[in-house]
Structure formats: structure tokens, C-alpha cells
Amino acid sequence: MISVCLLGAGNVAYHLFNALNKSKKISVNQWYNRSIKKIESFKNLVEITDTLSDLKEADVYIICVSDDAVAGLSNKLPFKNRLVVHTSGSIGIHNLSKELRRGVFYPVQTFTKDHDIDFSTVPICIETLEKKDFKMLANLANSLGCDYHRISTEQRQTLHLCAVFVNNFTNHIYRIAHEISDSKSINFELLKPLIVETARKVSYLSPYQAQTGPAIRGDKKTIKKHLKNLEKELHIEIYELLTKSIKSTHGR
Amino acid sequence: MISVCLLGAGNVAYHLFNALNKSKKISVNQWYNRSIKKIESFKNLVEITDTLSDLKEADVYIICVSDDAVAGLSNKLPFKNRLVVHTSGSIGIHNLSKELRRGVFYPVQTFTKDHDIDFSTVPICIETLEKKDFKMLANLANSLGCDYHRISTEQRQTLHLCAVFVNNFTNHIYRIAHEISDSKSINFELLKPLIVETARKVSYLSPYQAQTGPAIRGDKKTIKKHLKNLEKELHIEIYELLTKSIKSTHGR
Numbered sequence: 001m002i003s004v005c006l007l008g009a010g011n012v013a014y015h016l017f018n019a020l021n022k023s024k025k026i027s028v029n030q031w032y033n034r035s036i037k038k039i040e041s042f043k044n045l046v047e048i049t050d051t052l053s054d055l056k057e058a059d060v061y062i063i064c065v066s067d068d069a070v071a072g073l074s075n076k077l078p079f080k081n082r083l084v085v086h087t088s089g090s091i092g093i094h095n096l097s098k099e100l101r102r103g104v105f106y107p108v109q110t111f112t113k114d115h116d117i118d119f120s121t122v123p124i125c126i127e128t129l130e131k132k133d134f135k136m137l138a139n140l141a142n143s144l145g146c147d148y149h150r151i152s153t154e155q156r157q158t159l160h161l162c163a164v165f166v167n168n169f170t171n172h173i174y175r176i177a178h179e180i181s182d183s184k185s186i187n188f189e190l191l192k193p194l195i196v197e198t199a200r201k202v203s204y205l206s207p208y209q210a211q212t213g214p215a216i217r218g219d220k221k222t223i224k225k226h227l228k229n230l231e232k233e234l235h236i237e238i239y240e241l242l243t244k245s246i247k248s249t250h251g252r
Numbered sequence: 253m254i255s256v257c258l259l260g261a262g263n264v265a266y267h268l269f270n271a272l273n274k275s276k277k278i279s280v281n282q283w284y285n286r287s288i289k290k291i292e293s294f295k296n297l298v299e300i301t302d303t304l305s306d307l308k309e310a311d312v313y314i315i316c317v318s319d320d321a322v323a324g325l326s327n328k329l330p331f332k333n334r335l336v337v338h339t340s341g342s343i344g345i346h347n348l349s350k351e352l353r354r355g356v357f358y359p360v361q362t363f364t365k366d367h368d369i370d371f372s373t374v375p376i377c378i379e380t381l382e383k384k385d386f387k388m389l390a391n392l393a394n395s396l397g398c399d400y401h402r403i404s405t406e407q408r409q410t411l412h413l414c415a416v417f418v419n420n421f422t423n424h425i426y427r428i429a430h431e432i433s434d435s436k437s438i439n440f441e442l443l444k445p446l447i448v449e450t451a452r453k454v455s456y457l458s459p460y461q462a463q464t465g466p467a468i469r470g471d472k473k474t475i476k477k478h479l480k481n482l483e484k485e486l487h488i489e490i491y492e493l494l495t496k497s498i499k500s501t502h503g504r
Contacts, residue, residue, distance in 0.1 A: 108442050108443065108445070149439070149442060155438050159438055165429040165432070166429045167446055169425050169494045171462050172498050172501070175501060178460070180413060193373050194360055195418050197361060197362055198418060207426035207427035207430050208427055210423050210426075211423055213419065215424075222319075241489060241490060241493055242490065245486045246424050
């Protein structure tokens with residue numbers, strides 16, 4: 001049985017708590033948050049606290065707060081030499097206080113409040129300074145049913161950059177399509193099956209192989225027509241730049 | 253029972269044939285293709301031909317050839333006044349010969365050879381010049397288990413433009429993430445659950461609501477770090493432009 005103490009109450013913390021709490025190999029000893037209100041509804045499932053000095057012993061302390069708050073919280077922990085991890089994709093392992101055994105436990109996924117996700121499908125990226133701590137975190141990932149991967153700080157930060165592309169930028173592309181379809185009274189629902197299939201497609205084809213459309217075909221007529229139909233300057237710029245980039249990638 | 257004759261042998265034709273052939277309310281009378289070789293493997297399931305003058309009577313003739321070839325093929329059909337539709341998102345209904353009863357039957361989806369898709373999830377956009385033809389095509393869509401939508405040529409062309417964004421451009425964004433992850437020896441597999449969840453997310457949140465990341469947070473430090481980590485000039489331009497567009501959309 002791995003004992004865990006959770007710190008913070010954002011989306012990652014909520015989803016992680018549910019996953020940790022479900023596992024028979026993990027016991028969540030305590031859940032800390034600066035404001036107790038945010039975790040009060042869980043008080044029948046776990047001991048909750050807003051007082052750092054009340055923290056009990058646990059195998060792993062998991063910090064799920066915003067990037068800027070990680071260092072400060074880790075410095076305030078009232079113990080030394082225990083295994084404390086953060087869950088951020090972008091900050092270094094050394095942001096944690098050096099009085100602690102430090103680690104990173106980064107779930108590569110986007111979490112939304114009020115929407116369940118099967119946590120066992122989430123890949124966990126692990127980084128530690130000591131071997132035995134890696135083992136403990138690998139065990140923890142396994143107990144959640146997750147695949148885990150050992151990656152360096154630099155790799156994790158690159159992965160986070162990739163996540164900005166496939167998550168934030170992709171979502172913004174959806175938004176642009178939503179704006180364009182709305183402007184012509186077309187129901188955005190019509191595009192949803194295509195959005196899901198485009199994502200599923202790269203599970204059996206590389207994005208390189210999966211590329212289709214006027215840019216890769218060199219279909220100048222269609223490209224010209226599309227550019228004429230776009231009304232916003234930024235949409236035109238994005239269409240032109242991505243078309244140029246597709247052509248450059250595929251040597252046209 | 254609706255009788256159908258299929259013309260052409262691209263990805264749309266293959267998937268459409270399988271769906272038509274499965275439906276108990278539809279009978280595929282014939283499948284025509286210029287080169288018989290491409291449809292030879294179906295000869296036990298349907299009558300195949302490479303000779304237009306052999307075409308039999310049917311309720312609907314469905315043309316599934318490349319955009320450039322639609323007009324030419326429709327002009328060569330050896331009959332008048334029968335219902336003939338094309339399946340293209342981008343060309344007009346008037347590309348079909350005016351000797352025919354013309355229509356469009358546009359499935360909003362991306363089709364890949366050798367990969368099955370549940371056709372009943374595909375929305376069908378219908379356009380006709382005559383009311384009774386609309387009814388027939390609505391019936392056909394229903395018999396495939398599909399939702400159908402009446403849209404104009406202009407709306408269909410806008411929808412096709414949106415499809416370029418959510419399918420072609422999104423896929424290219426995946427490609428960029430693949431390049432970046434490869435360059436640091438990170439397994440692209442790690443990003444696949446995030447890719448799928450990002451797509452699923454817009455089924456219950458609008459893309460506007462679903463937006464997250466450094467651009468919408470105004471997190472200059474992370475943006476600066478990401479730009480420093482990008483090596484290709486085009487990737488930097490794309491990161492900068494999409495970041496600017498997210499900020500503009502969300503009033504930052």
C-alpha cells in the first residue's frame with residue numbers, strides 16, 4: 001500500500017484524487033489546500049486540512065498547484081527528506097526545496113472539472129534525483145493503471161511545448177472553424193465527427209502519412225477560393241502560414 | 253428500396269459502397285469505374301463495369317471522383333433527367349450536366365483506405381434543385397443511418413473551408429509536435445491520449461470555453477521559453493501567430 005498526501009485543489013488535483021482514491025493499492029492519507037472550502041465536499045472520503053503543520057507522514061507528497069506556487073509551497077513544508085513531487089510539465093525538478101527528496105510526476109493530459117476521464121489511459125512522465133524514488137513513483141503510476149516513462153527535465157519541457165501545439169493550438173483551430181461556421185449559420189455540430197476522426201487517425205497513421213487537403217495536393221484554385229472566403233485578417237494569415245508549412249513539410 | 257449506382261473508386265466510394273451495401277433499404281445496382289481493376293475485388297458483391305453505356309436505371313447515381321473530373325463524367329452519362337449527385341465539399345451543384353436532375357450528397361468526414369468508420373456517425377449535407385430529389389436523398393441518408401442537413405452551395409463551401417482547418421491544419425499541427433518530439437527522442441505515443449481528449453473535449457465544451465494554455469493565461473515566461481526551444485523558423489512563426497490569435501480571441 002502506498003500512502004499519499006495530496007496538496008492543492010486545481011483540476012489535476014481533483015482528477016488525481018479520484019484516481020488515487022479508486023486504487024486498492026493506494027491510500028490517500030490527507031488532502032491539503034490553502035482554502036479548505038475547495039475540498040470540503042471530499043471530507044467524507046479523506047482527511048482534509050488547510051494547515052501545513054498538520055501534515056502526516058506519507059510515502060509520497062503530490063503538489064498540484066499552479067507553476068508559480070510550487071517553489072513557495074515546497075519551501076513551507078514542515079519536514080525534510082521526504083519524497084515530494086510536482087505535477088507540472090514546465091518547471092524544473094529543482095524548483096522543489098532541496099531539503100526534500102524531489103521528483104516530478106507529470107500526467108500528459110488535459111483535465112476539465114466536471115468531466116470524467118479514464119485516468120489509466122494517461123501516460124505519466126517521471127523524473128527523480130534518486131533511484132529508489134523513481135521506483136516508488138513507477139509503483140504509484142502502476143497502481144493507478146498508468147503507463148509511465150522516465151524523462152529528463154529537458155524532455156519534459158519539450159513535451160509540454162508539444163502539448164501546447166496538440167492541445168492549445170489545435171483547440172484554437174477548432175475555435176476558428178467555429179467562428180467561420182457561425183458566420184454562415186452552419187451548425188458547428190456538423191464538424192464534430194470530423195474533429196474526432198482526425199484525432200483518432202493519428203493512432204494508426206503518422207501525421208505525415210495522414211496529411212490530406214488542398215495544400216499537400218498543390219490545389220491552388222481551392223486555396224485561392226478559401227482565402228477569398230475568409231473575412232478576418234488573422235484567419236487569412238493562419239491559413240496562409242499553415243498552407244506554406246504543409247507545402248514545406250511535404251516538399252511541394 | 254432505393255436503387256443506387258456508384259461511380260468512381262476513391263476512398264469516399266469505397267466507404268460509401270460498404271455502407272450502402274450493408275443497408276437493407278438500399279440496393280447497389282452497379283458500380284462503375286474507368287479502370288475496372290480498382291473495383292474488381294468487389295465483383296462478387298455488386299455488378300461492376302467500366303463502360304458508361306452499360307449503366308442501368310437507378311434512383312440515384314452517386315459520383316465519387318476527384319473534383320476536377322466531376323463535370324466531365326456527368327457530361328458523358330448516356331441518359332437525361334435522372335438524379336445524379338456528386339459528393340464533393342467544394343464544387344458547385346451546377347458543375348453537373350444540366351441535362352440531369354442534379355444534387356449534392358456531401359459526407360462531412362475524412363476517409364482512409366483500410367480503416368473502417370461507422371458511417372452512421374457521418375453527417376450528410378444535401379443540396380438539390382428540386383424538392384422531390386431532396387426527399388429521395390434524405391431517404392438515402394436515413395437508410396444509411398446518417399443525420400442529414402439541407403445546406404446551400406455557399407454553406408457547403410464554407411463547411412469545406414472549416415474542414416480544412418479542423419482536419420488538414422489540425423493534422424499538420426500534430427505533425428509539428430511529432431517533429432519536435434522526435435528531435436528530443438520523445439515517443440510521440442505519449443501525446444496520443446492528449447490529442448484524442450482535446451478533440452473529445454469540444455463535444456461537451458465550446459472551443460472558446462475549452463481554451464487553456466500560456467497564451468490565454470498571458471504567461472509570458474512560458475511563451476518565451478517555448479519560443480527559445482523551437483528550432484525551425486516556420487514553427488516559431490506558427491507558435492507566434494497562433495499565440496497572437498488566441499490572445500486576440502480572448503481579449504488579452
